[in-house]
Amino acid sequence: MQSSKEYINQHKDRFLNELIELLKIPSISADSAFSQDVINTAEVVEKALIEAGCDHVEICETDGYPIVYGEKIIDPKLPTVLVYGHYDVQPPDPLDLWDSPPFEPVIKKTDEHPDGAIFARGASDDKGQMYMHVKALEFMVKNDQLPCNVKFMIEGEEEVGSVNIAQYVANNKEKLKNDVILISDTGMISKEYPSITTGLRGLSYVEVELTGPNRDLHSGLYGGAVANPINILTKMIAALHDENNHITITGFYDKVEELSSEERAEMAKAPFDLDAYQSILDIDSIYGEKGYTTNERNSIRPTLDVNGIWGGYIGEGAKTVIASKAYAKISMRLVPNQDWEEITDLFTTHFESLAPKGVQVKVIPHHGGQAYVTPIDTIGYQAASKAYETTFGKVPIPQRGGGSIPIVPLFEKELDSKIILMGFGLDSNAIHSPNEHFGLWFYYKGIETIPYFYKYFAEMMAQEL
Amino acid sequence: MQSSKEYINQHKDRFLNELIELLKIPSISADSAFSQDVINTAEVVEKALIEAGCDHVEICETDGYPIVYGEKIIDPKLPTVLVYGHYDVQPPDPLDLWDSPPFEPVIKKTDEHPDGAIFARGASDDKGQMYMHVKALEFMVKNDQLPCNVKFMIEGEEEVGSVNIAQYVANNKEKLKNDVILISDTGMISKEYPSITTGLRGLSYVEVELTGPNRDLHSGLYGGAVANPINILTKMIAALHDENNHITITGFYDKVEELSSEERAEMAKAPFDLDAYQSILDIDSIYGEKGYTTNERNSIRPTLDVNGIWGGYIGEGAKTVIASKAYAKISMRLVPNQDWEEITDLFTTHFESLAPKGVQVKVIPHHGGQAYVTPIDTIGYQAASKAYETTFGKVPIPQRGGGSIPIVPLFEKELDSKIILMGFGLDSNAIHSPNEHFGLWFYYKGIETIPYFYKYFAEMMAQEL
Numbered sequence: 001m002q003s004s005k006e007y008i009n010q011h012k013d014r015f016l017n018e019l020i021e022l023l024k025i026p027s028i029s030a031d032s033a034f035s036q037d038v039i040n041t042a043e044v045v046e047k048a049l050i051e052a053g054c055d056h057v058e059i060c061e062t063d064g065y066p067i068v069y070g071e072k073i074i075d076p077k078l079p080t081v082l083v084y085g086h087y088d089v090q091p092p093d094p095l096d097l098w099d100s101p102p103f104e105p106v107i108k109k110t111d112e113h114p115d116g117a118i119f120a121r122g123a124s125d126d127k128g129q130m131y132m133h134v135k136a137l138e139f140m141v142k143n144d145q146l147p148c149n150v151k152f153m154i155e156g157e158e159e160v161g162s163v164n165i166a167q168y169v170a171n172n173k174e175k176l177k178n179d180v181i182l183i184s185d186t187g188m189i190s191k192e193y194p195s196i197t198t199g200l201r202g203l204s205y206v207e208v209e210l211t212g213p214n215r216d217l218h219s220g221l222y223g224g225a226v227a228n229p230i231n232i233l234t235k236m237i238a239a240l241h242d243e244n245n246h247i248t249i250t251g252f253y254d255k256v257e258e259l260s261s262e263e264r265a266e267m268a269k270a271p272f273d274l275d276a277y278q279s280i281l282d283i284d285s286i287y288g289e290k291g292y293t294t295n296e297r298n299s300i301r302p303t304l305d306v307n308g309i310w311g312g313y314i315g316e317g318a319k320t321v322i323a324s325k326a327y328a329k330i331s332m333r334l335v336p337n338q339d340w341e342e343i344t345d346l347f348t349t350h351f352e353s354l355a356p357k358g359v360q361v362k363v364i365p366h367h368g369g370q371a372y373v374t375p376i377d378t379i380g381y382q383a384a385s386k387a388y389e390t391t392f393g394k395v396p397i398p399q400r401g402g403g404s405i406p407i408v409p410l411f412e413k414e415l416d417s418k419i420i421l422m423g424f425g426l427d428s429n430a431i432h433s434p435n436e437h438f439g440l441w442f443y444y445k446g447i448e449t450i451p452y453f454y455k456y457f458a459e460m461m462a463q464e465l
Numbered sequence: 466m467q468s469s470k471e472y473i474n475q476h477k478d479r480f481l482n483e484l485i486e487l488l489k490i491p492s493i494s495a496d497s498a499f500s501q502d503v504i505n506t507a508e509v510v511e512k513a514l515i516e517a518g519c520d521h522v523e524i525c526e527t528d529g530y531p532i533v534y535g536e537k538i539i540d541p542k543l544p545t546v547l548v549y550g551h552y553d554v555q556p557p558d559p560l561d562l563w564d565s566p567p568f569e570p571v572i573k574k575t576d577e578h579p580d581g582a583i584f585a586r587g588a589s590d591d592k593g594q595m596y597m598h599v600k601a602l603e604f605m606v607k608n609d610q611l612p613c614n615v616k617f618m619i620e621g622e623e624e625v626g627s628v629n630i631a632q633y634v635a636n637n638k639e640k641l642k643n644d645v646i647l648i649s650d651t652g653m654i655s656k657e658y659p660s661i662t663t664g665l666r667g668l669s670y671v672e673v674e675l676t677g678p679n680r681d682l683h684s685g686l687y688g689g690a691v692a693n694p695i696n697i698l699t700k701m702i703a704a705l706h707d708e709n710n711h712i713t714i715t716g717f718y719d720k721v722e723e724l725s726s727e728e729r730a731e732m733a734k735a736p737f738d739l740d741a742y743q744s745i746l747d748i749d750s751i752y753g754e755k756g757y758t759t760n761e762r763n764s765i766r767p768t769l770d771v772n773g774i775w776g777g778y779i780g781e782g783a784k785t786v787i788a789s790k791a792y793a794k795i796s797m798r799l800v801p802n803q804d805w806e807e808i809t810d811l812f813t814t815h816f817e818s819l820a821p822k823g824v825q826v827k828v829i830p831h832h833g834g835q836a837y838v839t840p841i842d843t844i845g846y847q848a849a850s851k852a853y854e855t856t857f858g859k860v861p862i863p864q865r866g867g868g869s870i871p872i873v874p875l876f877e878k879e880l881d882s883k884i885i886l887m888g889f890g891l892d893s894n895a896i897h898s899p900n901e902h903f904g905l906w907f908y909y910k911g912i913e914t915i916p917y918f919y920k921y922f923a924e925m926m927a928q929e930l
Contacts, residue, residue: 029782030780030781030782030783030784031780031781031782032781090784090786091778091780091782091784093778093780094681097680097681097789159784160782160783161783187686201685203685203785205783205785207783212748213746213747213748214746214747214748215562215746215895215898215899215900216559216562216897216898216899217746217897217898218868218896218897218898219768219770219772219796219798219897220666220668220763220798220866220867220868220869221652221763221866221867221868221892221896222746222763222867222892223763223768223770223796223798223867224753224754224762224763224766224767224768224769224770224798224867225751225752225753225759225762225763225867226746226748226751226752226753227748227750227752228770228771230770230771230772230773230774230793231702231703231706231770231771233699233774234698234699234700234702234703234771234774235699235703235706237696237699237703238696238699238700238702238703238704239703241696241700281678281679281680281682281687281691282678282679283677283678283679283691283692283823283824284822284823285692285821285822285823286690286691286692286823287690287691287692287821287822287823288689288690288691289689294690297689297690298685298686298687298688298689298690301689302689303684303688303689304689305684305688305689305693305695305696305787306693306695306696306699306776306777307684307695307777307778307783307784307785307786307787307788308695308776308777308778308779308784308786308788309695309698309699309774309775309776309777309779309791310774310775310776310779311771311773311774311775312771312772312773312774312794313556313558313772313773313794314773314774314775314792314794315495315496315556315558316495316496316497317494317495317496317556317625317831318495318625318626318670318672318772318794318796318831318832319495319555319556319624319772319773319794319897320668320670320772320796320869320897321555321772321773321897321898322770322772323772323773324562326774327779328695329777329778329779329783329784331684331688331783331785333684333685333688333689356750356752357749357750357752358748358749358750358751358752359748366782366783367783401685401686402685402686402687402688402689402690403683403685403686404685404785427686427687430680431683431686432681432682432683432684432784432785432786433680433681433682433683433786434680434681435680
């Protein structure tokens with residue numbers, strides 16, 4: 001019987017070329033100028049699922065971008081794997097920091113990727129990782145090695161908060177029924193240290209708007225005599241952290257899950273090279289909440305970051321103006337037990353309380369999601385672990401991740417099954433950044449590993465019965 | 466003999482139409498996309514000076530935009546007035562806040578301007594006010610009432626820091642020789658309370674750039690673990706003022722001229738309506754340095770304002786990114802005895818000291834200028850005061866202004882004469898803001914008043930001899 005590795009070797013170039021075509025379409029869900037491209041991408045995914053061997057594929061309309069649903073049911077009595085992924089991508093700006101255009105994929109060798117990596121927006125997040133599942137299905141179908149049923153649910157709004165999929169899931173519980181949900185939209189430590197993400201942070205994303213005088217003013221005539229919304233905004237944002245980089249929002253930490261010293265000691269065993277971390281980012285120091293390590297700060301601790309700020313004159317040269325308005329986009333990463341809607345309310349109340357007289361403040365919630373932690377004693381996790389062990393030669397390290405897939409906890413709740421986060425990216429993939437890329441070694445390794453998950457999952461489920 | 470008032474009444478429409486044509490040209494010196502328009506404007510000014518009666522007019526090239534020089538020498542033994550003004554304008558953005566396009570002048574009646582005001586970028590600052598002098602010359606020449614010599618020096622770089630005029634002045638001291646310098650680029654309290662500006666604030670304008678990681682990062686993977694340049698920038702800017710809104714830069718106040726309580730009591734006599742001030746700006750409170758009144762805050766006290774800030778994702782929707790860089794444009798208004806170059810150095814040292822490890826900070830000085838105070842016991846001031854008294858029926862109030870004309874102190878030093886700031890604008894003219902305008906009543910009143918200045922100045926100078 002042919003192995004996935006052999007099949008990949010025979011179809012290497014085609015697997016790469018298909019991904020390149022998918023990456024060429026600028027499916028930027030955040031920017032309405034690209035709406036036709038987003039829709040076109042859904043159609044390419046639909047076609048790919050049919051060609052890979054799905055029996056039934058459909059484009060499901062929502063109030064926003066469509067969800068591509070596909071399935072191959074070989075026997076209703078067998079277990080079912082539901083694959084979730086997304087075909088939309090982050091906006092590529094700042095464009096001038098890309099070494100090659102974000103939607104003209106190129107393959108380049110780097111120190112980290114001696115076999116080459118594909119550089120394009122979405123290469124890793126999530127087109128490349130989502131497409132591994134399509135190609136793994138192709139292998140299993142063509143080689144008669146699909147051991148159970150499979151369903152695909154690929155959405156187009158993950159990068160804008162998965163606004164419509166909740167309704168879709170609620171309306172299609174029977175159709176989406178499954179025994180495990182498989183997602184590749186996260187990373188691993190390294191080629192040498194495979195890992196499986198066992199936790200995701202929650203998210204609350206807000207935009208704030210400050211209004212001072214009703215029009216832009218001359219800074220000579222009014223400077224120093226009226227509240228300048230930009231100066232005030234900097235004061236208000238600065239006040240959101242104290243001198244130890246704790247977040248000052250009243251009630252923010254009340255429900256935060258605190259890990260035991262044993263759990264923290266276990267976490268500290270994961271390999272981490274501070275010098276390499278700093279050197280790859282070109283920074284002379286790390287920075288963060290007092291009392292926690294870097295790996296803790298970006299996984300088990302909640303954070304608050306400004307993602308964008310603007311106001312006043314930002315063009316060439318100088319303009320002596322006091323702006324009428326100033327804006328910021330602010331997001332908070334949350335940990336288990338923090339409810340994102342409650343945190344959004346706490347932020348709003350606190351932020352409004354920071355505004356002095358002379359300015360008006362408006363907080364506009366964007367979107368959010370709950371944190372998620374998956375247990376490692378489930379069949380799903382054990383099957384995934386064994387699959388990595390087979391192809392990497394090492395038991396993967398379970399690791400809490402810092403990112404968010406806001407929709408994940410909802411899947412568990414609505415569909416009553418566990419989520420397995422089989423990510424093949426690296427932190428250095430520059431997702432959401434210029435020069436996003438995905439190592440070819442990891443792309444092919446993902447396609448190789450996924451069929452073993454199906455194999456072990458089906459076997460373990462059969463034993464269970 | 467015909468009065469200036471009678472002459473204006475005969476030529477009202479033409480005077481207005483000529484200004485409208487001048488305002489149609491977008492002479493934005495800060496934006497190189499408009500360089501041809503700036504040059505075209507110089508040529509329109511050249512033509513206007515010839516038509517108004519100058520004997521000799523020339524366009525003097527500099528390393529930047531040209532200076533238009535014009536003169537009418539009626540008798541070398543008579544005194545000479547040098548008129549300074551500028552033909553460049555501020556950038557018009559934010560464009561969406563204009564009620565009519567900035568370079569398509571319209572006349573509208575408002576509560577404050579029942580006779581109508583002309584709405585356009587540069588209407589008040591400074592095309593409208595500069596053009597009053599051209600039309601006043603026309604009146605004096607056509608009616609044989611020019612009592613002394615006159616020279617014009619109209620530059621095109623005032624809004625970008627008058628970068629080349631210093632060299633021009635230094636190279637042309639003999640040509641520019643004069644007995645008084647007359648400038649209309651400031652305002653007055655109101656129609657009912659004419660005032661003459663006796664002081665200008667100095668200026669230091671800088672841009673700051675913060676760099677954290679060498680690329681934009683995913684806020685989930687790195688949030689809370691590396692210094693976010695936007696968060697740090699807000700902290701650093703917030704730290705530039707203390708809780709009393711004093712500026713915290715070390716040494717900033719060391720040389721500030723402190724006014725005596727008598728002087729402050731004298732200032733406090735100027736009419737000021739706090740309710741009207743707040744209501745016209747739509748603010749519920751004023752804001753500023755503790756221990757000083759609004760009129761003091763915007764005239765005799767130095768200030769620090771952010772004029773623009775930007776970084777990260779500022780487009781539609783949400784992007785969960787930690788920006789590599791964050792920027793701000795910051796200006797400080799200075800008072801007598803503060804040296805702008807020294808203040809720029811103090812700012813730089815202080816701002817750099819505020820940066821924590823994990824970010825790099827760069828301070829780029831833009832431009833600056835010294836503060837200026839003019840005495841009121843000079844012939845120039847007395848002639849101006851008498852001119853206002855003649856046309857307004859009231860002795861004007863001497864008043865320190867909050868704005869800056871950075872080149873003014875240099876004129877006094879290089880040309881050894883006093884500057885008289887005969888401004889006819891109002892604070893509410895929205896200079897540097899959307900919907901800049903200039904009341905027609907003030908435009909015509911300026912043209913009416915200026916010839917009286919020449920008359921009284923020539924008479925007083927003759928008496929002096």
